[in-house]
Amino acid sequence: MRRKKKGHEKEKMRKGHSRERQKYRTRSKENKQRGNQGDGQKNTSGAADESRARSRDKRRKGDRSDKGRTSERDHRRKEGKRKKERRHKDKITGDAARSDGSEGPGKAVEHATCHGDASERTIADKLVDLTSSILARTRPLLEPTGPAGPTALTQGNAPLAVTTVTQQGTLQTGEAPPPSTASNHAAQAPPPPPRELERHDLPLMPSLPPFKPGDFAMWKETEARKAMARARALAKKKNWFFLLASVTFHRRDRSDFIHPMSRAILQVFEEYQQSRVTFVQTVAELANRPQNIDTLQNAGVMALLRPLLLDNVASIQQSAALALGRLANHSDELAESVVTHEILPQLVHGLGQQNRFFKKAAAFVLRAVAKHSPQLAQALVDSGALESLVECLEDFDPSVKEASAWALGYIARHAKELALAVVDAGAVPLLVLCFQEPELTLKRMSASALADIAKHTPELAQTVVDAGGVSLIARELGHADSGLKRQVCSCLGQVAKHNVDLAEVVVEAEVFPRILHCLKDVNEHVRKNAATCIREIARHTPDLAKLIVNAGGVAAVVDYITEARGNNRLPGIMSLGFIAAFSETLALAVIVSKGIPPLKDALINEPEDHLKAASAWSLGQIGRHGPDHSRALAEADVLRRLLAVYLHQDSSEDLKTKAKRALKSVIQKCTHLPALEPLLQEAPPNIQKYVVHQFAKVLPNDQQARRSFVQSGGLQKVQEIN
Structure with a gap:
């Protein structure tokens, strides 16, 4: 270069x-010329210089x-x-070529290329050598007659031409010799000398048959393909048709060629796969509608879906698991059929082996089975599902973790034995780790599962505390997501309800006053769970109740009871009762916070007897401390309302019992006689005796009370009592 x-x-x-x-x-x-035309006036010095x-x-x-x-x-x-x-x-x-009876490559190429220049002749020499090498490699496929023998190209029974590769690499053509035997081979005349190769008398070589498996070992396929590609490209560029004819032959690979019969067979398998996909997708869609469940069950859908869980197509497996989950979620009977058809082992195996989509679907089936009864949940534990679900808590995909935590919570919520099995499987630390993930849905399911574990016994709640779950969960009380706050308040309440120590752990996590803000949340479930957590903390000791009062919890609970309706009122009503039960001061704080009117409203207007009973109990806890407390109830006409609930024939026994106890405790402390006078005529004898006894205690020492008692007709009512 x-x-x-x-x-x-x-x-x-x-x-x-x-x-x-x-x-x-x-x-x-x-x-x-310019000097000859001049006037000759130049001096000699100038001419010398020039x-x-x-x-x-x-x-x-x-x-x-x-x-x-x-x-x-x-x-x-x-x-x-x-x-x-x-x-x-x-x-x-x-x-050397003439000694062999042929012309040299330069001569042949010069004729073939119409007398090209020297560079073209040099390239032609190389192409001839390259073509000779290719034909030598493919000679076993062309049925050669010798190391440099001719290969006949025939059309029907007539020989067309013979292409010969000489030792010098030239291409020669001639007629194919007739077949001969070994006996007369020596007597045959020598073949005519080969004539010079011309462009017009070289026919294209026919396509070769497909290679046999053994042919691949005879030559390197990749190098031969590249060599032929280079030769053909240069032959097309230079318009050398004799070389293009020599290197053009077709070969059909096994990978490129599919027999028509094979296509027909593959079509059958494709149709079968498409039918399976259509079946599972249709069943999964039909299982969403409750009116289709009985028909699907009668058609034996469980037995048909079971083998599809082991299908070699992943989408079919996922759709089959989804359909099973929707069916099992509908009723406990279908959930039992999942167990009886031995589908659980396949699902448990898939949790550890399949992809994330199948894991989610399998966890959904396990959750749908476990939610119906403790027996079905125990069947999951016996099948080894806990270990697989706990392994899924360590999965990289957050949705798989969420589905696994959800299923574990449904297993643990039924009984303390099942919750203990979940704890023994090592789920609590992993659930705490999952709660720290950024995904909101995963946080919700983790907090819900921890609440389902902690609600059974103090020991199980202590495992959540030991794993550091309370402090982490309490931090999310101020989160903007209502669903997360709902589960956080529920978990804190389940931990705090067991004993004083656990309640103090929750309080030390600085839940006040943040949990009071949850009582104003737009979501009713958040408000209810927050009131429940306050109730579970307030029930243990006067100190904890006083802590709630000092944090402004009584006023917040009173506002919550006023706004809430139905069962959502219950935790707030009981919270006021627990706070007022400890001391006169705390009861007076409830009265000052105007807690009596909402309790009275619940006693009168709520249709459920357990709500009426809770209101009666809380009112009794407020008025049983002293005359001032009982007078506040009497002036609010609570005594007469309690008596009406007690005398109502449709009231439950629990409601009557709580109303009677509230009346007795309030009447025994009441010194406001005008409020007691209506009870003399309306109350039954077992209540009248407490009213008369209270009159007997007050009248001897109060002259003004005696005068008003006589003027109001109270004395006459007492005389009419049998």
């Missing part, structure tokens, strides 16, 4: 010197021209040497 570049620079220099010499000659001729300048320029340019002529001579000498070597080589090759 460097030598070629150097020669190019010399040629450029030589051309430049030639142009300079031509310019100098032209300029000298013009000056001479002559010296011309001599100097001539010497300089002469040196340059000598250099250019030297480089040109070197170039011509090298070029002549190359031509001489090329002619010598062609002469030797031609002699």
Whole structure:
């Protein structure tokens, strides 16, 4: 490359010197003509100076021209040497070819390419060698007759031509010799000398049959393909049809060729797979509608879906698991059929082996089975589902963790034995870790599962505390998501309800006053769970109740009871009762916070007896401390309402019992006689005796009370009592 570049620079220099010499000659001729036409007035000194300048320029340019002529001579000498070597080589090759009865490659290629230049002849030589190599490699497939023998190309029974690869790499053609036997082979006349290869008398080679498996070991497929591609590309570029004909043959790979019968067989399998996909997707869609469940069950859908859980198509497995989950979620009977059809082992196996989509669907089926009864949940534990679900808590996909935590919570909520099995499987620390993930749905399910575990016994709640769950969960009380706050309040309440120590752990997590803000949340479930947590904390000791009062919890609970309706009122009603039960001061704080009117409203207007009973109990806890507390109830007409609830024939026994106890405790502390007088006539004898006893305690020491008692007709009512 460097030598070629150097020669190019010399040629450029030589051309430049030639142009300079031509310019100098032209300029000298013009000056001479101009001097002859002059007036001859130039002085001798000026002529001498001009002559010296011309001599100097001539010497300089002469040196340059000598250099250019030297480089040109070197170039011509090298070029002549190359031509001489090329002619010598062609002469030797031609002699060797003529000794074999053929012409040299240069001659053949020159005729074939219509007398191309030297570079084309050199490329043709290389192409002939390349084609010879390709044909030699493919010779086992062309049924060769010898190492350099001819290959006949026939059309029907008539021989067309013979393509021969000589030792020098030339391509020759001729008629195919007739078949001969070993006996008369020696007597045959020698074949006619091959004539020169022409472009028009070379037919295209026919397509070869497909390769056999053993043919791949005979030559390297990749190298042969590349060589043929290069030869064909160059042959097309130079329009050398004789080479294009030689390297053009077709080969059908096993990977590219599919027999028509094979296509028909594959079509059957494709239709079968499409039918399975359509079936499971349709069943999963039908299982969403409750009116279709009985029909699907009668059609034996469980037995049909079971083998599809082991299908080799992942989408079919997922759809089958989804359909089973929707069916099992509908009723406990279908959930039991999942167990009886031995589907659980396949689901448990898939939890550890399949992809994340199947894991989610399988966890959904397990949750749908476990939610119905403790027996079905125990069946999941016996099948080894806990270990697989706990492993899914460590999965990378948050949705898989969520489905697993949900299923574990449904298993643990039924009984303490099941919750203990979940704890023994190592689920609590992983659930705490899942709660720290950023996904909101995963946080919700983790908090819900921890609440289901902690609600059974103090020991199980202590495992949640030991795992650091309370402090982490309490931090999310101020979260904007209502669903997360709902589960957080529920979990804290389940931990705090067992004993004083656990309640103090919750309080030390700084839940106040943040949990009071949850009583104003727009979500009713958040408000109810927050009131439940406050109730579970307030029930243990006066100190905890006083803590709630000092934090402003009584007023917040009173507002909550006023706004809530139905069962949502219950935790707030009981919270006021627990707070007021500890001391007169705390009861007075409830009265000052106007807690009596909402309790009275619940006693009168709520249709459920357990709500009425809770209201009666809380009112009794408020009024049993002293005259001031009982008078507040009496002035609010609570005593008469309690008596009406007690006397109502549709009231439950629990309601009557709580109303009677509330009446007795309040009447025994009441000194406001005008509020007691209506009870003399309306109350039954077991209540009247407490009213009369209270009159007997007050009247002897209060003259004004005696006068009003007589004037109001109270004395007459007492006299009428049998």
